[in-house]
Amino acid sequence: EFLQLIFDFTTKAVETIKSEKEVTINEVASQRKSNEIIGKCPVCGHAVIEGQKGFGCSNWKNGCKFVIWKNDKFLATMKKKPTKTMVKALLKNGIAPVKGLTSKKGNKFDANLRYEKNADNEYFSWKMEFDK
Numbered sequence: 001e002f003l004q005l006i007f008d009f010t011t012k013a014v015e016t017i018k019s020e021k022e023v024t025i026n027e028v029a030s031q032r033k034s035n036e037i038i039g040k041c042p043v044c045g046h047a048v049i050e051g052q053k054g055f056g057c058s059n060w061k062n063g064c065k066f067v068i069w070k071n072d073k074f075l076a077t078m079k080k081k082p083t084k085t086m087v088k089a090l091l092k093n094g095i096a097p098v099k100g101l102t103s104k105k106g107n108k109f110d111a112n113l114r115y116e117k118n119a120d121n122e123y124f125s126w127k128m129e130f131d132k
C-alpha cells in the first residue's frame with residue numbers, strides 16, 4: 001500500500017511537471033511569434049516586426065514612421081491584405097511579387113509592388129510594376 005502511494009505520488013508529480021513545461025514552451029513560442037523580425041526598416045535600419053494592425057518599425061518610439069498597415073487602403077481597393085511573405089520580400093528586395101489582385105472590373109491580375117517613401121514628405125506610397 002505504501003509503495004502504491006509512492007508510485008501515485010511520483011506519477012502525479014511527473015504529470016504536473018510535464019504539463020507545466022508544455023505551458024512554458026507554448027508561451028515562449030507565442031512570444032517569439034509576435035516578436036518575429038520580418039526584415040530591416042528601409043528608413044532607419046531597425047527591425048520591422050509584426051503588430052496587431054500592421055508591420056511596423058520597432059524604432060517607432062524614436063519617431064520612425066515606417067509601417068505597412070494590414071488594412072492598407074491601396075491594397076484593399078484590390079481586395080488584398082499585406083502578408084508576412086509579401087512584407088518580407090519588400091524589405092529584402094524592395095519589391096514584392098503579388099498574385100491574385102482584383103481590378104476594378106473584377107479581373108484577377110498579378111503585379112510587382114514597391115513601397116517607397118515620397119520625396120516631399122515622410123509618407124510611403126505604393127508603386128505597381130508589371131512583368132513584361
Ligand SMILES: [Zn+2]
Pocket residue numbers: 041042043044045046057058059064065066
Ligand atoms: Zn525605422
